[in-house]
Amino acid sequence: MSDFKTETKVPGAREEGRGASSRNGGGRTQIADGVVAKIAGMAAREIGGVFAMGGGTARAVGAVRDVVTGGGGDTGSASRGVSVEVGERQAAIDIDLVVEYGAAIQDLAASVRRNVATAVERMTGLEVTEINIKVDDIHLPDDDGGDDTGDSGPRVQ
Secondary structure, three states, rough: HHHHHHHHHHHHHHHHHHOHHHOOOOOOOOOOOOHHHHHHHHHOOOOOOOOOOEOOOHHHHHHHHHHOOOOOOOOOHHOOEEEEEEOOOOEEEEEEEEOOOOOOOOHHHHOOOOOOOHHHHHHHHOEEEEEEEEEEEEOOOOHHOOOOEEEEEEEEO
């Protein structure tokens, strides 16, 4: 009879330890790294002054992939420039940015951190322990020029 009591107490202790009860379903929720990366990428792009995400190689590969796949619904681009490490209750996030010329980089980074942390914590319930931001490049106004020849002046023949 004592064996029966031990068996009935173990499930009850497990439920209490996790804060779950049979009324709300209990169990475990796992959030994939890619989900957190997409949330972080979308939240970072919402900040004015962020021109693009990812280093030069990531952007080039992404551009080729967009051409090949048609680009329209490519959800992989949402997480471009973002890498994450997700634990059971916490997440650490690394973000590579290209910023618009003239943006105050420190202020921009603080805004990105704030927006990303808020979005990830609200949507996933994970605590964001750190957000590392690497500025890979600055987008200059001349980079949008229509000629794209790479020359800064007229050609001499």
